[in-house]
Amino acid sequence: MSFTQELAAHTQELRQQIHAMPFNRALANGSLSPEIFQGYIIQDAHYLEGFARALSLAASKAPEAQSIAQLAGSAAGAIAVERELHAHYMGLFGVTSDDFEGTDVSAACDHYVSFLLRSAAIGDFPEAVTALLPCFWIYRDIGKEIAQTSRADNPYSAWIATYSGEAFDQSVQRMLDLVNRVADDASDATRARMHHAFQRSCWHEWRFWDSAYHREGWKQPRPEDVVTG
């Protein structure tokens, strides 16, 4: 079994739960509320910028030239997707740049990006690339699965086409190959840290969609929890 197959086996339940989320079911049949998608796409624009920064940091730590180019290329790819997909949907749903500028990053988005940046900045290269893998892999799984059932008139078909498409598939495959090569040379202790980073990022993927679906911002102190007198 390859290392990435091991990662998949250890996270099977959570990844299946992600497929079953109401956000993804509604995206698949086109019934997802435009307000929810709008909130999601604004957070995802923030996310992709942070993700590209984390990829660039990981690129700077790569042990050989080919991986530097691969990770930096994915960083450029993420910014290109951010521009195209987000401009398309922001136009379609009437999100203005003022709406975007005026929407603070959500707690879930901030937490995920902080985790990726911390893994890339403080973790070693194996940990960094494994933390970054679910962003690629889970989106390809979800994109391909949804593409099988989605109708051509689905309002979210541009999103579905991006993540089920050939170009994205190639970058996901290169990332899987990279993580498998890194794991081949890694000690048991390093592999254990890679597993942990992967599980954390899978959880963040779940949380990002859950938070978008429930339109969560930043939880605040409850009045009833404030003790007076």
Ligand SMILES: Cc1ncc(CO)c(N)n1
């Ligand atoms: C939260 C999130 N994870 C992964 C991707 C795909 O890169 C994305 N666009 N957003």
Ligand SMILES: Cc1ncsc1CCO
């Ligand atoms: C992971 C990822 N997500 C959107 S673009 C991209 C990199 C494509 O190379």
